Amino acid sequence: MSEAFQAQATDSPDPNDAQSEQVLCDGVPGLCGGVPVEATFAEAFDMKATRLILTADDRRWCREAAAAMVGFGTSVIACGVEIAVERSLTENETPDGRPGVAILAFAVSGRELEKQIPRRAGQCVLTCPTTALYAGLAGDRSIHPKRIPLGQSLRYFGDGHQISKVLPPDSAEDAADIGANGDTEAGGAGARYWRIPVMDGEFVCQHDVGRVDAIGGGNFILLARSVSAATIACRAAVDAMAEMPGVITPFPGGATRSGSKVGSKYPNLFASTNDAFCPTLRDYRPTKLPAEASVALEVVIDGMSAEAIAAAMAAGVRAACEAAGPDGLVAVTAGNYGGKLGRHHFHLHRVLGSPARPTEAQP
Amino acid sequence: MSRRIELTTRESFPPGRIDVSAWRLEDWLEESADSIAKVGVAIVGEHAGRIGDFFRVTTCEISKQTPEWIFCGDCRHLYGLGHEHRLGSLIVDGDAGDYCGSCMLSGSIEIRENAGDFLAAPTGSRGVGMRGGRLSVRGDVGRAAGFRMRGGTLSIGGDAGPQLAGLMVAGTITCDGSIGRDWATGMRRGTLVLAHEPPPQSAMAFTPSRRLASPFLSVWSGGRFGSVMMRRGDRRVGGIGEIWTPEQAAVA
Numbered sequence: 183m184s185e186a187f188q189a190q191a192t193d194s195p196d197p198n199d200a201q202s203e204q205v206l207c208d209g210v211p212g213l214c215g216g217v218p219v220e221a222t223f224a225e226a227f228d229m230k231a232t233r234l235i236l237t238a239d240d241r242r243w244c245r246e247a248a249a250a251m252v253g254f255g256t257s258v259i260a261c262g263v264e265i266a267v268e269r270s271l272t273e274n275e276t277p278d279g280r281p282g283v284a285i286l287a288f289a290v291s292g293r294e295l296e297k298q299i300p301r302r303a304g305q306c307v308l309t310c311p312t313t314a315l316y317a318g319l320a321g322d323r324s325i326h327p328k329r330i331p332l333g334q335s336l337r338y339f340g341d342g343h344q345i346s347k348v349l350p351p352d353s354a355e356d357a358a359d360i361g362a363n364g365d366t367e368a369g370g371a372g373a374r375y376w377r378i379p380v381m382d383g384e385f386v387c388q389h390d391v392g393r394v395d396a397i398g399g400g401n402f403i404l405l406a407r408s409v410s411a412a413t414i415a416c417r418a419a420v421d422a423m424a425e426m427p428g429v430i431t432p433f434p435g436g437a438t439r440s441g442s443k444v445g446s447k448y449p450n451l452f453a454s455t456n457d458a459f460c461p462t463l464r465d466y467r468p469t470k471l472p473a474e475a476s477v478a479l480e481v482v483i484d485g486m487s488a489e490a491i492a493a494a495m496a497a498g499v500r501a502a503c504e505a506a507g508p509d510g511l512v513a514v515t516a517g518n519y520g521g522k523l524g525r526h527h528f529h530l531h532r533v534l535g536s537p538a539r540p541t542e543a544q545p
Numbered sequence: 546m547s548r549r550i551e552l553t554t555r556e557s558f559p560p561g562r563i564d565v566s567a568w569r570l571e572d573w574l575e576e577s578a579d580s581i582a583k584v585g586v587a588i589v590g591e592h593a594g595r596i597g598d599f600f601r602v603t604t605c606e607i608s609k610q611t612p613e614w615i616f617c618g619d620c621r622h623l624y625g626l627g628h629e630h631r632l633g634s635l636i637v638d639g640d641a642g643d644y645c646g647s648c649m650l651s652g653s654i655e656i657r658e659n660a661g662d663f664l665a666a667p668t669g670s671r672g673v674g675m676r677g678g679r680l681s682v683r684g685d686v687g688r689a690a691g692f693r694m695r696g697g698t699l700s701i702g703g704d705a706g707p708q709l710a711g712l713m714v715a716g717t718i719t720c721d722g723s724i725g726r727d728w729a730t731g732m733r734r735g736t737l738v739l740a741h742e743p744p745p746q747s748a749m750a751f752t753p754s755r756r757l758a759s760p761f762l763s764v765w766s767g768g769r770f771g772s773v774m775m776r777r778g779d780r781r782v783g784g785i786g787e788i789w790t791p792e793q794a795a796v797a
Contacts, residue, residue, distance in 0.1 A: 277763075277764050278763040278768075280760060314761075343785065345785075347717065347736070349764070375761060377759060383757075384760070386760045386764070
């Protein structure tokens with residue numbers, strides 16, 4: 183299915199989409215929950231990603247460690263990594279039988295992930311009482327040859343008292359890939375764990391975690407009549423996507439008001455405010471805001487696959503339109519750069535067009 | 546697809562010890578049963594013979610990805626079976642002799658009855674025993690099992706003789722039965738997991754037993770337990786190996 187989206191890479195925005203007769207959520211062409219959905223597309227980019235599983239003795243320590251780990255991880259523009267909690271995990275879903283969370287991290291390069299993840303793990307997870315950190319992508323080097331160090335780096339904190347253990351694949355269960363498909367690939371060589379003595383006992387940490395190709399920058403923009411309506415719509419969208427596997431919405435609360443365009447009048451900035459959606463500039467700059475809209479908020483989605491992003495976009499747009507309705511939302515659109523920068527294009531009408539199989543849209 | 550090579554002992558199995566430490570499964574994978582049967586063997590103190598004189602050899606294709614090497618019958622006379630084993634599964638459907646799994650590297654060895662002395666130990670002048678893989682014994686093992694072990698997992702379902710885990714450097718040994726004297730002497734690292742309290746050891750050798758609660762225990766045991774009693778040592782050599790015993794055993 184990814185190929186279907188990649189095949190759209192060469193598409194320019196299709197002018198015929200404007201007259202699209204695509205039937206969306208409520209059976210009316212171009213409408214979802216009574217809200218017009220523009221015939222445009224979200225432009226997304228190739229990224230590198232990994233998944234981590236963070237556990238702790240109780241849910242509170244777990245949340246606090248996760249909050250620290252994903253802090254300042256909204257955008258690769260300045261944070262280096264886009265990182266957020268993917269979903270909560272029950273005791274049955276974690277390697278050590280404790281409450282946990284799955285965290286997804288995305289970066290523009292593997293090298294950046296290799297820099298960011300150990301740094302955050304060391305300062306935010308190792309430091310938090312009772313926590314442990316495991317690989318969330320099953321498989322050893324034979325499956326994921328590109329690796330991000332975890333315990334491989336952190337072990338030195340043990341000052342020689344650290345202990346490593348390699349568990350056979352079947353006993354370790356390879357920390358179980360808790361991915362979208364629930365697939366579990368047994369790593370052939372088993373997994374190495376590090377036990378680092380700390381002041382509450384031991385910090386347990388897997389040696390490393392694989393990284394995979396992924397997609398960042400799936401999005402939709404909610405054009406609302408008021409801030410309160412935009413807030414209602416955004417929160418409904420983010421709630422609808424919150425527990426969906428394989429995706430994160432890395433901005434605060436899942437949405438951003440500072441959607442950006444490429445470039446700036448200042449040569450050292452490569453992104454600046456998306457002036458076409460700024461209501462205070464509409465009278466003297468070209469605008470994409472409809473006359474009735476006074477607020478635009480963007481929901482940005484990073485995902486492990488095109489299918490995951492498409493499914494999340496569909497769920498998010500539907501929930502937003504249903505929550506705010508036409509009285510709150512003027513329209514739904516998406517951010518793109520003319521199709522020239524990112525090779526993954528998520529056409530809103532196609533994503534929303536087939537509720538049962540939202541990723542089957544074809545170029 | 547892979548292959549299974551099965552050797553079943555014949556009535557003519559010799560009383561003398563056969564050194565099989567040069568046998569490698571990977572060397573036989575391309576050979577037919579007849580070719581394998583013609584491989585010569587040296588019987589200590591006796592004249593040479595061929596594998597076919599003492600074993601019935603069969604081969605077949607199997608759907609598993611890794612090959613299987615199966616020995617059926619009493620194999621106590623085989624010395625060094627599974628030496629430097631590195632590929633696939635070696636199964637001994639009977640007793641195994643001395644130095645079984647010596648210098649093992651990876652893969653698995655399963656012994657369905659008892660094993661002799663120096664299980665997973667080094668041979669000759671080598672300084673390192675088992676380095677990787679999984680070796681399991683359903684029954685008892687002789688003395689010096691896991692001697693100089695440096696990696697992998699050795700599981701003993703029955704009792705272990707004296708000098709278990711001597712000079713152990715790394716890896717994990719579990720023993721569900723009782724163990725003999727002089728256990729873990731000179732142990733530097735690694736983990737010895739015991740189902741019962743071991744015989745008394747020099748007070749200089751290991752730290753007092755203390756409770757260890759770690760998420761790793763749940764990972765390691767598949768959630769069966771979350772805490773154990775732990776000693777560290779052998780302190781006489783500056784070792785920081787671990788001896789785990791169940792909490793109730795230590796209390797008793």
